[in-house]
Amino acid sequence: MRTSSKINIAKLISRFLIFFLNKKNVCVKRKGLNWSLDLNQAIDLSIYLIGRFEPSIFYIIKSLSKKDKYDYIDIGANNGVHSLYLAQEFTNSKIYAIEPTKHSFNKLLKNIELNPSIKNQITPIQAFITSKESKPDTVYTSWELNSEEKKHSQHLGVKKSLEDCILIALDQLVEKNKIKKSIIKCDVDGNELFVFESGINFLRKFKPIIIMELAPYLYPESGYKSSDLFNFFKKYGYKYFEVHTKEEIHNIQDFSDAIPAGSSKNIFLI
Secondary structure, three states, rough: OOOHHHHHHHHHHHHHHHHHOOOOOEEEEEEEEEEEEEOOOOHHHHHHHOOOHHHHHHHHHHOOOOOOOOOOEEEOOOOOOHHHHHHOOOOOOOOOOOOOOOHHHHHHHHHOOOOOOOHHHHEEEEEEEEEOOOOEEEEEEEOOOOOOOOOOOOOOOOEOOOOOOEEEEEHHHHHOOOOOEEEEEOOOOOOHHHHHHHOOOOOOOOOOOOEEOOOOOHHHHHHOOHHHHHHHHHOOOOOEEOOOOOOOEHHHHHHHHHHOOOOOEEEEEE
């Protein structure tokens, strides 16, 4: 389903709930964790309704983590929807929750504070990870469901400020925090290539497992093609797998080309 179609459905549900509850900001408990949620935000709405956002991401990480102990790097952590559940599930692991926007980072901090039993496992970092020498002042991110703010023409996110956000390379991040064996979840709306270009030493030395969104329709806006992304990972010997089926993708370019315009697929690399 196209992102725009999902958002339109979420808008209707959001309006009904806000009308029924007579408020848009709620504090709830879902799957053993406490959440401060804004029902006008798509990810928050998903947590309110089903307790998670993109649950297949959590379940594939859980499946991949069965045999070994990992630390987890959540790049594009938003309000903590994956980071908090990872901390709850893997009590002996560290979770590095990376979120660049001031808006979502503040929500992340609040949700961590609401869950003191896992607070010490999570290191929240307001950072923009890239191989570039500068960062923008704003990025299109959170899905505001009932807002008059200007939206991205395709994924319908709205611009949020990167105030107080640091610029850092992935190699710098892992070296500073002494991260070795890890699983990376990366959802950065088309900037994936720049994130991993900034971590070539880490990829070469430790070859982390990677779960990421494949969104070919966003890459031209960032100045690269899907083939550039695949050629980059090829240098490090990665194989591709589909998150829902866990089946290996033997021709990643054909798989990418088959994704409908305006849609995305989650994949993992090992």
